[in-house]
Each structure stands twice: as structure tokens, then as C-alpha cells.
Amino acid sequence: MPETILELANVTKTFKGKTAVNDVSFSVKRGQITGFLGPNGAGKTTSLRMSLGILTPDRGKVTLFGSKPGAKALDRVGFLPEERGIYRRMKVIDVIVFFARLKGVEAGEARRRGMKMLDEFDLLHAAEQKVKTLSKGMAQKVQIISTLIHQPEFIILDEPFSGLDPVNQKSLERIVRAQADAGRTILFSTHVMEHAERLCDKILLIANGTKIFDGSVTQALGEVPRRIFLETVSEHDLVALLDAYGEVRRDDAGEPGVRCWSLDLAPKADAQDVLKACVDAGVKLTRFEPVRAHLHDAFVHLVENAGQTIEETADA
Amino acid sequence: MRNIYLIARREFLSYVATWGFWLSLASVPLFMGLGFGLPMLIESSQPTRHYVIVDESGGQLEQALLDGFARAQEQQIADIQEAVTDMVGDNPQVQQALASGMMQQIGDGRYQRVDLGLTSLEDLRPYLLEEQVFAVDGEETSLFAAVFLRGSVADGIAVDYWSKNRTDGGLRSSIRRALEDYMQEAYLLSGGVAAELLESAEALEPEVRELNPERSGADAAVTDAERIPFVMGIAVAFGLWIIIFSVVNMLLTAMIEEKGNKVLEMMMSATRHYEILTGKLLGVACVSATLLVFWMGLALGGATLVQQAAASADIPVAEIFSALLDPGLLLPALGYFVIGYLMYGAVFLAVGSLCDTIQDAQTLMSPIMLIMMVPLFLVMLSADSPDSPIVAIASWVPVWTPFIMLSRLPHDPPMIELVGTTTLMMVTAIGVIWGAGAVFRLGSLNQANQETIKGWFSFGKKS
Numbered sequence: 001m002p003e004t005i006l007e008l009a010n011v012t013k014t015f016k017g018k019t020a021v022n023d024v025s026f027s028v029k030r031g032q033i034t035g036f037l038g039p040n041g042a043g044k045t046t047s048l049r050m051s052l053g054i055l056t057p058d059r060g061k062v063t064l065f066g067s068k069p070g071a072k073a074l075d076r077v078g079f080l081p082e083e084r085g086i087y088r089r090m091k092v093i094d095v096i097v098f099f100a101r102l103k104g105v106e107a108g109e110a111r112r113r114g115m116k117m118l119d120e121f122d123l124l125h126a127a128e129q130k131v132k133t134l135s136k137g138m139a140q141k142v143q144i145i146s147t148l149i150h151q152p153e154f155i156i157l158d159e160p161f162s163g164l165d166p167v168n169q170k171s172l173e174r175i176v177r178a179q180a181d182a183g184r185t186i187l188f189s190t191h192v193m194e195h196a197e198r199l200c201d202k203i204l205l206i207a208n209g210t211k212i213f214d215g216s217v218t219q220a221l222g223e224v225p226r227r228i229f230l231e232t233v234s235e236h237d238l239v240a241l242l243d244a245y246g247e248v249r250r251d252d253a254g255e256p257g258v259r260c261w262s263l264d265l266a267p268k269a270d271a272q273d274v275l276k277a278c279v280d281a282g283v284k285l286t287r288f289e290p291v292r293a294h295l296h297d298a299f300v301h302l303v304e305n306a307g308q309t310i311e312e313t314a315d316a
Numbered sequence: 317m318r319n320i321y322l323i324a325r326r327e328f329l330s331y332v333a334t335w336g337f338w339l340s341l342a343s344v345p346l347f348m349g350l351g352f353g354l355p356m357l358i359e360s361s362q363p364t365r366h367y368v369i370v371d372e373s374g375g376q377l378e379q380a381l382l383d384g385f386a387r388a389q390e391q392q393i394a395d396i397q398e399a400v401t402d403m404v405g406d407n408p409q410v411q412q413a414l415a416s417g418m419m420q421q422i423g424d425g426r427y428q429r430v431d432l433g434l435t436s437l438e439d440l441r442p443y444l445l446e447e448q449v450f451a452v453d454g455e456e457t458s459l460f461a462a463v464f465l466r467g468s469v470a471d472g473i474a475v476d477y478w479s480k481n482r483t484d485g486g487l488r489s490s491i492r493r494a495l496e497d498y499m500q501e502a503y504l505l506s507g508g509v510a511a512e513l514l515e516s517a518e519a520l521e522p523e524v525r526e527l528n529p530e531r532s533g534a535d536a537a538v539t540d541a542e543r544i545p546f547v548m549g550i551a552v553a554f555g556l557w558i559i560i561f562s563v564v565n566m567l568l569t570a571m572i573e574e575k576g577n578k579v580l581e582m583m584m585s586a587t588r589h590y591e592i593l594t595g596k597l598l599g600v601a602c603v604s605a606t607l608l609v610f611w612m613g614l615a616l617g618g619a620t621l622v623q624q625a626a627a628s629a630d631i632p633v634a635e636i637f638s639a640l641l642d643p644g645l646l647l648p649a650l651g652y653f654v655i656g657y658l659m660y661g662a663v664f665l666a667v668g669s670l671c672d673t674i675q676d677a678q679t680l681m682s683p684i685m686l687i688m689m690v691p692l693f694l695v696m697l698s699a700d701s702p703d704s705p706i707v708a709i710a711s712w713v714p715v716w717t718p719f720i721m722l723s724r725l726p727h728d729p730p731m732i733e734l735v736g737t738t739t740l741m742m743v744t745a746i747g748v749i750w751g752a753g754a755v756f757r758l759g760s761l762n763q764a765n766q767e768t769i770k771g772w773f774s775f776g777k778k779s
Binding site: 049052054055071074079080081082083084085086087088089090098099101102103104143146 | 318319322323326330574577578579581582584585586587588761
């Protein structure tokens with residue numbers, strides 16, 4: 001059983017009468033990449049701040065590395081906050097060394113590691129430049145290096161992909177993957193499902209301060225119905241024919257003489273059985289397309305099933 | 317402690333490792349020099365004003381006027397020489413230089429009489445209106461004023477002063493003074509007072525001695541050196557105010573910049589809010605110590621230079637530094653600085669953490685600035701009236717205590733006031749720092765802003 005790095009037990013936090021996080025419990029195990037998903041204002045940032053002891057919960061208990069979050073534990077954590085910036089008038093290498101030293105790395109070692117990481121991130125040429133001369137993408141790379149410079153066991157990234165262009169998003173995905181391969185535990189929040197789907201071993205879904213899902217990506221995808229799109233040129237009524245396999249809907253007509261359908265498969269139904277039923281009934285199919293569900297669909301489905309609406313609220 | 321040190325070090329270096337910091341430090345003596353030199357420069361750059369006198373009395377009044385001008389100029393030069401002697405000692409070289417160099421610059425030297433050979437206003441009017449010019453030493457110039465003198469001492473003297481210039485009244489005043497003196501003197505002489513008696517009367521002045529009742533005999537006389545501690549008390553109180561005011565503004569702007577650049581959240585993920593607060597306060601305190609050492613060194617260097625420049629100058633440098641380094645003033649000054657700085661610094665940091673721009677901060681800063689300005693006036697008041705009830709009461713206001721009590725220290729205030737105000741100030745400082753820390757934490761995490769603070773003081777008003 002992997003070690004529990006972080007555990008939130010029945011944690012609640014309220015600001016000015018508004019509950020930002022309501023009785024949330026979850027844990028992060030060593031070596032996992034955990035995605036912390038939820039719409040804006042769902043309570044992700046508040047939960048992460050409580051995880052590090054930056055905020056104190058009104059109720060419940062937070063345990064980081066087996067004890068209450070404290071200054072010692074922070075040295076083992078690399079946290080990239082959502083609202084991030086660095087000293088614009090400092091040199092790139094000096095910023096990295098400064099944050100490394102705050103995390104307990106000796107000055108010489110911090111400089112050596114900083115230069116190595118700048119090289120890995122193709123930023124060695126900018127080491128002696130002032131931060132204010134860097135592009136936004138370069139500055140974000142420096143922030144990420146500052147987060148990772150002390151080789152933390154546990155990396156928390158709050159909306160790490162926001163503000164990055166597609167190239168840099170891809171680059172950050174590679175960094176996250178490399179850190180995970182190096183044995184680090186990663187928890188990152190996002191509301192962009194594609195990243196979570198590609199990277200995460202486990203996802204936590206939170207909406208309006210309440211946890212609504214905690215499990216693997218596969219489990220999350222299992223929550224959303226699989227769908228098949230069909231197009232026919234025969235007169236068969238697929239609603240009646242395929243009723244046993246799930247919910248069939250007649251969609252708007254496509255080309256003349258072509259009838260369009262969609263089928264949300266029942267939990268135990270198989271797409272192959274649907275195809276066989278159509279063939280056996282003599283349905284003239286021009287399209288039979290089973291569609292793999294995405295985490296985005298699961299996210300929307302789970303949020304709506306939990307009676308929540310996906311809306312942007314004040315950041316909590 | 318490690319993080320406090322690192323934050324303080326970064327904060328300190330972010331100021332002192334820049335050219336701008338040292339240039340601004342060096343600019344202080346430059347501006348002080350300008351402050352002294354500029355009025356003299358302005359004075360010396362004034363154009364020479366040319367005027368004509370038309371004496372309709374037959375020449376008597378004109379002569380009286382010119383004699384009066386000459387006497388006034390001599391008196392002014394004598395006054396300056398006396399003031400310089402007081403300041404740098406009796407140095408013949410300096411006095412000679414003053415006498416020769418300033419004769420033309422001081423007093424009425426910049427008003428020069430010319431004779432255009434014209435005696436009627438109608439002839440002089442084109443010159444007064446600058447429609448016509450005349451040459452003086454080969455340079456064309458216009459007429460500043462035409463002065464018509466009429467009457468006599470017995471019947472009354474009338475002066476018509478014609479000039480287009482409405483702002484420069486120096487010549488007009490000099491004429492009034494000179495003729496006033498002439499009239500009074502003539503009146504006394506006509507009444508039978510001997511000229512010698514009149515001269516003797518003008519030279520009369522009392523001898524005033526300042527004596528200390530705590531001593532007697534020859535030792536009772538109060539010397540200039542004895543006044544220095546009181547002057548130093550006021551000077552140090554002002555210095556303390558200036559330094560605290562300067563450095564807390566540094567804290568405010570740095571904090572707003574960090575908040576705007578989103579650095580604070582990164583910092584909060586690496587260290588605790590109280591470590592950030594303490595580190596910043598400590599770092600900027602070191603900056604202010606650098607300011608203090610630099611300016612004190614400059615003052616010492618400046619005093620030494622002045623002494624060397626004027627060989628027999630008698631600036632009481634030793635007494636000044638002895639008063640400054642007196643443990644009775646120095647230790648309380650250090651203590652008041654630390655507490656005052658911590659109080660104001662913590663408040664400014666808290667305000668900075670609530671604001672994203674300097675404009676946001678202005679609303680919150682206005683009442684704080686007003687509170688900070690009050691001790692400036694009270695210190696001035698305490699210079700003359702250290703035992704004034706207003707000064708005594710204001711000493712008990714903890715945020716004013718550092719400045720006012722420092723200015724009162726050389727006057728030996730009652731022990732109860734000394735202990736009481738200091739205790740109250742320290743307790744308040746702890747409360748202020750604690751409260752500022754709480755606000756700083758909220759502000760750093762964007763859970764409070766300037767509107768939150770305004771809400772606290774809305775006293776139940778609903779928005």
C-alpha cells in the first residue's frame with residue numbers, strides 16, 4: 001500500500017458566510033499523478049492552500065507527510081500557485097537560487113542545479129538576464145524551475161497550464177511526466193480536462209465546494225454513457241429495434257434520404273451486439289461509429305448528476 | 317530564521333545593489349546645497365535696475381537719499397560679517413572676501429542710479445514704458461523707475477515713484493526707509509538734539525546674559541555648547557521622522573509591486589506570512605541603517621571640510637557629536653526608531669498587501685499620512701514649549717510617542733511620562749504588528765482589499 005502523502009479529512013472552509021469547501025475528504029498517495037478538477041470557483045485553490053497550511057480549515061483535519069502542515073513539510077513540497085509571478089528586476093539565476101534557498105538548498109548547490117535546469121529548459125542563455133526581459137512563456141518556465149529546484153517529493157501545481165500557449169502546454173506535460181517518472185508525487189488542479197485525461201492516474205472532481213468524484217480516469221469515463229452514431233438509408237425504426245441496448249434518439253436529418261440516430265449505450269451493453277442486431281434486422285447502415293467518451297463528458301455528466309451547474313463564481 | 321534572513325537579505329540588496337539608491341543618497345547633499353545656494357544664485361542673477369532721481373527740492377533730498385542708501389548697505393554687510401563670524405569664527409581672509417565680493421551684490425547694490433539729463437515725467441515716460449532705451453557700459457537697458465522728490469522736512473516730503481514693475485518693491489522700500497530716517501533725524505536735530513548725542517543714542521544696546529539657576533557665579537553663564545543637546549533632540553526627532561517616513565514608503569511601494577507582480581503567492585508557498593513580514597521589515601530596517609550611516613558620515617565629513625576651509629572656524633563639531641552620541645539620547649533614539657519603524661512599517665506593509673496599484677493605496681494612505689504629519693508640528697512646538705500641555709498629552713498617543721518624547725528627552729520629562737508613554741507605545745506596537753500581520757495574510761491571499769478596510773470603518777452603513 002503506497003504511503004499517503006496528503007490527506008484531507010472532512011475539511012470545511014467558509015469565507016464571509018460563503019462555504020468555499022464543504023466537508024471534503026481525499027488523499028494523495030506516493031507516486032501518483034492526481035488531477036484536481038472542477039469549474040472555476042469550485043474550491044480547488046482553497047483546498048490546495050489548506051493542504052499546505054497557508055489557510056487553516058474551519059473544520060476537519062489536514063495531514064501532510066503524516067503531520068499537520070508546517071514549515072518543515074513545505075521544504076519537501078514544490079508549489080506552483082495559480083497567481084504566480086517572480087521578481088522582475090532580479091536576474092533569472094538569482095530568482096531560482098533565492099527560491100531554492102528558501103527551501104533549504106545551500107547556495108552553491110542551488111546555483112549548480114539552477115544552471116542545469118535552465119539548460120534542460122533551453123534557458124541557459126537567459127541565466128544572467130533580468131526576469132523583466134523574458135517572454136511570458138520563458139518567465140513561466142523560470143517559475144516552474146523555481147518550484148522544482150529543491151527536488152521536492154510532492155509537487156502541487158495550481159492551474160499550471162493556464163496562460164500557456166499550446167507548445168508550452170505540451171512542454172509542461174512532458175515536465176510533469178518526467179517528474180512522475182522520477183518518482184515524485186504530483187497533484188495538479190485544472191479545469192482543462194484534456195491534460196488531466198492524458199496525465200492523471202487518479203482524478204478528484206469538486207464543484208461548488210463539494211467533492212463529487214474520486215477515482216481513476218477509467219472509472220470516471222465509466223460514469224458517462226458510451227455513445228454510438230448511426231446513419232441509415234432503410235425505413236427501420238431504430239428506437240424500437242435497439243431499445244434493449246440503451247437510449248436511442250433520432251437526430252436531425254443529414255443528407256436527403258439519410259436518417260441519423262444516436263444511441264447512449266446502457267452500462268452493460270456492447271457496441272458489437274448493437275451492430276449485430278442491425279445486421280440481423282437488415283438495416284442498411286451508412287455509418288456506425290462508436291464514440292469513446294472523454295473526461296470532459298464525464299466531468300459535465302458528473303457535475304450535472306450532482307445537481308451542480310458549471311458556472312464561474314468568485315475564486316474560492 | 318533562515319527564511320527571515322533570506323527575505324531580509326533580498327530586500328536589502330534589492331535597494332542597495334542599485335545605482336539609483338546611491339544616486340538618490342548622493343542627491344540629498346546636492347539638494348541641500350541647492351537649497352542654500354539657489355536663493356543666492358537667484359539673488360545674484362537679478363538684473364541691475366536703473367532708476368533716475370528728479371529732486372524738485374533743489375538737491376537736498378537726493379543727497380539724503382543717497383546717504384541713506386550707503387548707510388543701509390554698510391549696515392547689511394556688517395550684519396552678514398557678524399553672522400559669518402558667529403558661524404565660522406573670526407577669519408580675516410573670509411571677512412575681506414565678503415567685504416569685497418558682496419559689496420555689489422548686497423542690499424541696494426542692484427539698483428543703480430543713472431542720469432539721463434531729463435527732469436520731466438513726459439520726457440521720461442517713453443523710457444519707463446520701454447519705448448526708448450539708453451546705454452550703460454555699452455549695453456542697452458530700460459528705465460526701471462523714476463523717483464520725483466518734493467517738499468522739505470518742515471513741510472513734509474512727498475515721493476512720486478513711477479515704475480511699470482508691480483512686483484519688485486525693493487527700491488521703493490529703500491527710499492521710504494532712507495527718507496524716514498532722514499526725516500526723524502532732521503526732526504530731532506531741529507529740536508536741539510546734538511548730532512553726537514544722536515549718534516551715541518543709536519549705538520546703545522543692552523547686554524543680555526543667559527544664566528542657569530542651577531549654577532552660580534561665573535559658572536552660571538549658559539554657553540552655546542549647552543544648547544546643543546536640546547537642538548540635537550529636535551534634530552534627531554526630525555531625522556527619525558524623515559527616515560521612518562522614507563523607508564516605510566519604500567516598504568509600501570515594494571509590497572504593492574510584489575502584489576501586482578503576483579510574487580506574494582509564490583512566496584507564501586515557500587514560507588510563512590509572518591516570515592515574509594518580518595524579513596521585509598528587517599531588510600528595509602537595514603536600508604535605513606545604511607541611510608543613517610551614510611548621512612551621518614556625510615555630515616561629519618562636511619563639518620570637517622568647513623573647518624579646514626576656514627582655518628579658524630569654530631563649529632562645535634565635538635560638542636555636536638558628543639550630544640549625538642550621548643547614550644541618554646542615542647539609546648532612546650534607537651529604541652524609538654525600532655518601535656516607530658515597526659509600527660509604521662507593519663501598517664504600510666499591510667496596506668501594500670491590500671492594494672494592486674499605488675492608486676489603490678492612496679485612499680488608505682491619506683488618513684495614515686495625516687496621522688504621521690501631526691508629530692512633525694508637535695516636535696516644532698516642543699522646541700519652544702517642551703512643557704506645553706498639548707505636547708505632554710500628545711506624547712501619550714503611541715504612534716506619536718517616538719518623535720515627541722525624543723524631542724522632549726533633553727528637557728528631562730517626568731519619569732512617569734517617560735515610562736508610561738514608552739510602555740503604552742510598546743503594547744500598542746505589539747497590537748499593531750499583530751493586526752498588520754493578520755491583514756497582511758488576508759491581503760496576500762487576495763481575501764481582503766482596500767474595500768474590506770473601508771467596510772470596517774463604515775460603522776454599520778450598508779453598501
